[in-house]
Amino acid sequence: MEHFSDADLVSIREAMQNDEQLNRAVRNWIKVSRHIGANIRAEFPAEQALVLFALRDMIDGSDLTEAEVDLARRSESQFQTSLQNHPSIGIIVARIADDAKEFERSWSLSFDSKEGNDEPKPNPKLRLHNRDAMPLRSRGMRLVRYAISTAAVVTLISLSILQLSKDNQTRPTQIATVTNELRTVTLNDGSTLRLAPSSTISWDGEFNRAVTLTGAAYFDVVPSPTAFIVHTPSGTTTVLGTEFGVQTVDNGTNSAQQTIVTLVSGRVSLSLDDNDPSNDIILTPGKQGILTLTDISVSSVNLLDALAWSELIVFRDTPMKEVKEKLAKQFDVTIEMSHNLNETLLTGTFEQDRGIKEILDIVAAALGATVQIDSKSGVYSLSK
Amino acid sequence: MQVITELVERAKAGDEAALSAILIKIEPVLRSFFISRIGRRIDVDDLVQNTLLRVHRGLVDLKDNSRLKAFAMKGALYELQDFYRGRYTAKEALYDAHDPPEVVSNDSRPEDILDVEQALNSLSPKAREIIELREYGYKYEEIADMVGSTEAAIKMQVKRAFDRMKDALMMFLVWIALPASFNR
Numbered sequence: 001m002e003h004f005s006d007a008d009l010v011s012i013r014e015a016m017q018n019d020e021q022l023n024r025a026v027r028n029w030i031k032v033s034r035h036i037g038a039n040i041r042a043e044f045p046a047e048q049a050l051v052l053f054a055l056r057d058m059i060d061g062s063d064l065t066e067a068e069v070d071l072a073r074r075s076e077s078q079f080q081t082s083l084q085n086h087p088s089i090g091i092i093v094a095r096i097a098d099d100a101k102e103f104e105r106s107w108s109l110s111f112d113s114k115e116g117n118d119e120p121k122p123n124p125k126l127r128l129h130n131r132d133a134m135p136l137r138s139r140g141m142r143l144v145r146y147a148i149s150t151a152a153v154v155t156l157i158s159l160s161i162l163q164l165s166k167d168n169q170t171r172p173t174q175i176a177t178v179t180n181e182l183r184t185v186t187l188n189d190g191s192t193l194r195l196a197p198s199s200t201i202s203w204d205g206e207f208n209r210a211v212t213l214t215g216a217a218y219f220d221v222v223p224s225p226t227a228f229i230v231h232t233p234s235g236t237t238t239v240l241g242t243e244f245g246v247q248t249v250d251n252g253t254n255s256a257q258q259t260i261v262t263l264v265s266g267r268v269s270l271s272l273d274d275n276d277p278s279n280d281i282i283l284t285p286g287k288q289g290i291l292t293l294t295d296i297s298v299s300s301v302n303l304l305d306a307l308a309w310s311e312l313i314v315f316r317d318t319p320m321k322e323v324k325e326k327l328a329k330q331f332d333v334t335i336e337m338s339h340n341l342n343e344t345l346l347t348g349t350f351e352q353d354r355g356i357k358e359i360l361d362i363v364a365a366a367l368g369a370t371v372q373i374d375s376k377s378g379v380y381s382l383s384k
Numbered sequence: 385m386q387v388i389t390e391l392v393e394r395a396k397a398g399d400e401a402a403l404s405a406i407l408i409k410i411e412p413v414l415r416s417f418f419i420s421r422i423g424r425r426i427d428v429d430d431l432v433q434n435t436l437l438r439v440h441r442g443l444v445d446l447k448d449n450s451r452l453k454a455f456a457m458k459g460a461l462y463e464l465q466d467f468y469r470g471r472y473t474a475k476e477a478l479y480d481a482h483d484p485p486e487v488v489s490n491d492s493r494p495e496d497i498l499d500v501e502q503a504l505n506s507l508s509p510k511a512r513e514i515i516e517l518r519e520y521g522y523k524y525e526e527i528a529d530m531v532g533s534t535e536a537a538i539k540m541q542v543k544r545a546f547d548r549m550k551d552a553l554m555m556f557l558v559w560i561a562l563p564a565s566f567n568r
Contacts, residue, residue, distance in 0.1 A: 025550035032503045032549065036512070037519040044520070047465035055458065062447040063454045088516040095530050096461055099421060103457045106417040355532025375536045
């Protein structure tokens with residue numbers, strides 16, 4: 001009853017006593033809610049199993065007791081059934097993963113700044129699009145609800161249990177996504193990549209800023225004297241520090257293989273042959289290079305459209321008037337904005353799954369503006 | 385962190401002072417974490433204490449002494465999930481936005497035979513998802529955060545679901561009332 005005052009409750013009870021239809025509907029609602037609650041208690045995996053699954057990328061076998069390993073294994077088949085019947089489990093798992101990131105932030109604040117840390121630190125960058133570093137409260141793992149399809153979860157459960165049981169220090173590293181899964185990975189050098197569905201990124205031995213990609217990924221590479229290299233079937237992309245998207249397209253024959261590189265910021269070098277730099281092409285922001293086995297072509301693109309597959313919203317020196325229109329269209333909402341912001345330029349990369357509210361919060365913070373939402377009409381107002 | 389690893393080694397060897405030092409060091413981490421998730425509530429004290437208890441009891445099972453963070457995180461997340469799932473059990477499930485209790489039904493009414501499954505079918509997948517999350521123990525504000533929406537929009541979805549169910553109920557009542565009218 002936390003949302004109602006005593007006076008509210010009295011009013012509601014009176015209304016129910018005076019309105020037989022309302023009375024009946026409420027009693028039925030309660031019945032249905034109880035039924036759903038009973039189903040949850042009967043069919044949801046145990047809380048600990050949900051936690052273990054959510055932490056599959058953050059913990060290894062040495063962090064688990066035998067009982068926990070046993071629980072993870074026993075929960076495997078239940079997960080498959082439960083998720084099919086209750087998609088909300090995917091949302092809960094994503095929320096727990098988000099809780100874990102929040103815990104790591106709390107831990108870092110207490111320890112990393114005071115003492116040497118022999119555990120991996122979170123990405124230290126503070127950039128508009130870097131969710132790990134964003135100081136705002138809400139994190140955007142929500143899309144995992146959609147990303148964790150049943151097939152993905154079934155596959156990931158198997159993978160995660162294998163990971164919990166094996167030493168992964170000596171094997172080649174391979175990170176793969178399945179259909180509908182979109183995954184953000186932080187590499188050891190602090191660079192992040194957003195791996196699109198049905199894609200694979202891999203490297204041999206210790207990570208040394210050289211990866212092989214099939215499928216598509218959006219890279220945010222931290223600057224370093226060591227070049228960051230992305231190998232694809234039809235070429236090589238070399239960068240020092242920048243943001244760009246890479247898609248590989250395989251139409252079934254070698255001659256049809258393409259690599260599409262879209263550059264958001266910085267510079268990248270595209271190469272068909274690592275041993276022959278004479279044909280290398282330097283790409284500049286806003287350009288897209290298409291590599292086939294024999295040729296590289298370059299054209300100007302609209303970043304928002306060209307990177308739509310990454311489920312990112314990319315603005316580079318974009319007037320706020322245009323930002324407002326694109327966000328309103330993207331999220332099907334109404335946004336009102338004071339005129340003095342129209343020509344203000346915005347640069348930022350946002351994950352769609354953050355939701356319009358959080359994106360506008362970030363935009364407002366970046367511009368020193370305020371954002372408000374009318375709870376009745378749902379209209380957002382941005383003003384400065 | 386080397387300091388922590390050494391403290392863990394000593395604590396596992398039975399050094400009570402080392403164990404106390406560990407608990408003192410991680411207590412503010414836990415407090416900060418729980419406050420960030422559920423706000424400044426009296427429940428935070430319980431969650432912190434319960435997690436410290438887990439660490440205290442389970443430290444002996446920690447295989448890699450340098451992994452205290454993962455170990456404590458796991459315990460904190462277990463506690464947080466326990467908290468969510470127990471959040472409404474002390475009351476009576478979730479109907480705070482819709483539940484005006486103490487309305488007595490002392491006769492068998494037609495709607496009482498309305499099949500629950502039929503009523504469930506009137507819910508949209510999104511509404512059912514929200515109700516499941518609410519029954520699990522999350523607040524509407526938290527659910528909004530989880531699905532990238534606003535609390536107002538989430539509540540509106542629930543209200544629409546309620547209205548649809550109310551309409552379905554009315555249809556049902558009309559349906560069972562019609563034959564009686566014809567017979568008269």
